[in-house]
Amino acid sequence: MMKTRNLPVGPHFMNGDIACAEGAIAVGCRFFAGYPITPATEIAEHLSQRMPELGGIYVQMEDEIASMAAIIGASYSGLKAMTATSGPGFTLMQENIGLAIMTEAPCVIVDVMRGGPSTGQPTMPGQQDVMQAKWGSHGDYGIIALSPSSVQEMFNLTIEAFNLSETYRVPTLLMGDEIVGHMWEKVVIPSGEKIKIVNRKKANGPPEEYMPFRADADLVPPMACFGEGYRFHATGLTHNEHGFPQTSSSEVQTKLVRRLCDKIQMNSDKIIKVEEVMLDDAEVVVVAYGIVARAALSAVRKARENGIKAGLLRLVTLWPFPEKQVARAAQKAKLIVVPEMNCGQMVREVERAAKTTPVVFLSKLGEEPHTPMEILEAIRKGM
Amino acid sequence: MVQETVTPIVHPFSKYLREEMMPHIWCPGCGNGILMNSFVHALDELKLDLDKIVVVSGIGCIGRTAGYINTDSFHTTHGRALAFATGVKLANPELEVVVISGDGDLFAIGGNHFIHAARRNIGIKVLCANNLTYGMTGGQQGPTTPLDSVTTTSVYGNIEHPFNLVHLAAASGATYVARWTSLHVRRLTQSIKKMMGKEGFCFVEMLSPCPEIFGRYNKMRSGLEMMGWFKSASVVENFSDPAKADITPDKIVVGEFVDIEKLSFEKMLHEKISEINEKAMEKVS
Numbered sequence: 001m002m003k004t005r006n007l008p009v010g011p012h013f014m015n016g017d018i019a020c021a022e023g024a025i026a027v028g029c030r031f032f033a034g035y036p037i038t039p040a041t042e043i044a045e046h047l048s049q050r051m052p053e054l055g056g057i058y059v060q061m062e063d064e065i066a067s068m069a070a071i072i073g074a075s076y077s078g079l080k081a082m083t084a085t086s087g088p089g090f091t092l093m094q095e096n097i098g099l100a101i102m103t104e105a106p107c108v109i110v111d112v113m114r115g116g117p118s119t120g121q122p123t124m125p126g127q128q129d130v131m132q133a134k135w136g137s138h139g140d141y142g143i144i145a146l147s148p149s150s151v152q153e154m155f156n157l158t159i160e161a162f163n164l165s166e167t168y169r170v171p172t173l174l175m176g177d178e179i180v181g182h183m184w185e186k187v188v189i190p191s192g193e194k195i196k197i198v199n200r201k202k203a204n205g206p207p208e209e210y211m212p213f214r215a216d217a218d219l220v221p222p223m224a225c226f227g228e229g230y231r232f233h234a235t236g237l238t239h240n241e242h243g244f245p246q247t248s249s250s251e252v253q254t255k256l257v258r259r260l261c262d263k264i265q266m267n268s269d270k271i272i273k274v275e276e277v278m279l280d281d282a283e284v285v286v287v288a289y290g291i292v293a294r295a296a297l298s299a300v301r302k303a304r305e306n307g308i309k310a311g312l313l314r315l316v317t318l319w320p321f322p323e324k325q326v327a328r329a330a331q332k333a334k335l336i337v338v339p340e341m342n343c344g345q346m347v348r349e350v351e352r353a354a355k356t357t358p359v360v361f362l363s364k365l366g367e368e369p370h371t372p373m374e375i376l377e378a379i380r381k382g383m
Numbered sequence: 384m385v386q387e388t389v390t391p392i393v394h395p396f397s398k399y400l401r402e403e404m405m406p407h408i409w410c411p412g413c414g415n416g417i418l419m420n421s422f423v424h425a426l427d428e429l430k431l432d433l434d435k436i437v438v439v440s441g442i443g444c445i446g447r448t449a450g451y452i453n454t455d456s457f458h459t460t461h462g463r464a465l466a467f468a469t470g471v472k473l474a475n476p477e478l479e480v481v482v483i484s485g486d487g488d489l490f491a492i493g494g495n496h497f498i499h500a501a502r503r504n505i506g507i508k509v510l511c512a513n514n515l516t517y518g519m520t521g522g523q524q525g526p527t528t529p530l531d532s533v534t535t536t537s538v539y540g541n542i543e544h545p546f547n548l549v550h551l552a553a554a555s556g557a558t559y560v561a562r563w564t565s566l567h568v569r570r571l572t573q574s575i576k577k578m579m580g581k582e583g584f585c586f587v588e589m590l591s592p593c594p595e596i597f598g599r600y601n602k603m604r605s606g607l608e609m610m611g612w613f614k615s616a617s618v619v620e621n622f623s624d625p626a627k628a629d630i631t632p633d634k635i636v637v638g639e640f641v642d643i644e645k646l647s648f649e650k651m652l653h654e655k656i657s658e659i660n661e662k663a664m665e666k667v668s
Contacts, residue, residue, distance in 0.1 A: 031470070059473055061499075062495050066466035066496055067466075072467055076457065227474065227477065231609060233401070233455075234456075234457070247452065
């Protein structure tokens with residue numbers, strides 16, 4: 001076993017990409033495969049330096065398809081593995097994100113979102129990949145996606161993403177954006193004992209009885225890794241609990257795909273995190289996530305100063321969608337305001353959960369996120 | 384009364400196969416079983432620890448091999464076997480990682496991964512069943528389909544120049560390259576044994592008869608006819624120039640083409656990691 005260097009405990013001034021890389025190291029990620037892309041490149045650069053110091057592996061692959069495939073291979077070989085990219089690369093990864101879902105490979109994918117579609121705006125922020133995060137790979141599945149609003153959260157939520165991924169054996173997405181990725185802020189790295197680390201359930205018992213895809217009560221199967229003597233098979237094809245392909249049975253397909261969805265949906269209360277600010281008496285609720293939530297918080301405070309009962313519901317978890325939390329806030333509110341850096345993506349989910357409460361959507365594309373004044377203006381107009 | 388006990392007959396190679404996966408999906412006359420047989424013979428002769436072997440396949444007829452071999456195994460998405468295997472080999476270099484896949488999987492959709500895995504010289508052993516077509520989807524033109532061949536998507540005759548796989552592997556940096564046909568079973572097994580003992584990226588191609596699909600459209604309707612072609616056209620030219628080893632109706636150059644020594648990627652990487660890790664520890668203490 002390699003000796004490991006201590007965490008750089010204490011306060012630091014760093015950018016979000018580096019904070020994400022340090023978060024990965026802190027939670028025990030020891031394999032990174034990636035391909036350079038703005039604005040996520042700094043994650044790869046930092047890990048190319050840090051991984052060898054810790055006995056971990058950094059490898060630059062030939063493209064994002066290969067990067068995603070390599071982290072699944074590393075995950076199945078027992079390491080915590082991550083890749084990082086932006087929109088165009090995230091699209092290329094969708095194929096093997098599907099493979100990670102089907103073979104239940106724990107891994108983390110960081111998408112530092114920029115403006116799209118296509119090559120779009122490499123150096124500008126966006127929130128245009130949040131629906132791709134949910135629906136990007138073909139077929140039905142459950143997935144987890146988190147949305148950091150600060151550099152500190154790039155660190156914290158990377159740790160959280162690994163813990164969720166290891167718990168549920170599902171690829172977990174950290175949906176940052178160009179601003180949280182490139183912005184420099186204070187980050188406090190806690191000492192090791194204060195960091196919660198979750199490791200996957202390991203297979204135990206005699207290898208001849210091991211069924212790689214037989215789930216426990218939490219719908220998650222214990223995981224064996226290559227070289228441990230279990231001699232198991234895994235495939236992207238529809239498979240039974242033995243891991244063997246069974247592609248013509250509606251029973252096997254139904255059981256497998258429902259479980260892949262249910263293991264996330266039925267555990268959603270344990271997964272979902274939101275931040276609720278002044279919601280108790282809020283008549284107007286701003287629902288926001290990522291960097292936009294920072295401007296939203298400022299707008300809500302200004303509205304309060306002007307005597308408007310405003311509150312903020314910040315979605316830390318994007319997927320599974322915090323439906324109950326939105327519904328609860330909507331019940332008491334007269335108006336919901338949803339600012340997003342896209343043409344209207346999470347707002348559709350908000351509308352669905354808000355039922356009859358009117359929802360105002362604030363779209364912003366191209367350059368900077370909404371200013372607090374723009375959000376305040378929408379709050380004022382609506383009330 | 385004489386009591387007789389009947390001992391069930393167990394094939395000596397049963398331990399290498401997942402019998403619960405049988406029957407296999409391959410057609411009569413297909414060469415994939417010969418490739419699998421040669422691989423199993425090589426494992427048996429080398430007495431390798433089956434717990435430390437990972438067989439990775441892509442998509443296609445031969446891609447099902449991963450499910451048939453009784454080691455750890457993984458059946459990836461189309462073309463991605465080598466990229467997945469790269470993650471495995473780097474994460475745990477003690478594992479013997481073998482990719483068994485087809486020409487379409489490795490050289491069309493997976494072509495980029497192939498040349499880069501070979502360039503890095505990562506210690507993955509690649510066994511390719513080349514049937515000159517896309518068998519599983521019913522016989523379409525592919526990157527190895529010979530000129531003028533008829534397929535379901537080149538009904539007027541193929542006008543695309545095919546890849547010469549041994550040339551491509553050699554040029555990309557492989558440390559061991561060989562080509563045989565399903566007729567050269569012993570030599571194929573010897574080549575597999577040899578590559579399993581080598582460091583770095585190794586590539587063995589086996590021309591596989593596909594009478595049901597490729598042969599059907601190209602006047603070789605039986606396995607015997609396809610084997611007849613291999614027999615009449617094959618010429619053993621060990622260590623000849625792989626650039627001149629194109630597969631034509633008249634000549635199939637077989638043999639070993641490359642056998643060189645070169646430090647593997649995983650060895651270089653892990654040596655570097657140890658060195659940097661040591662230094663980093665000194666800084667801390």
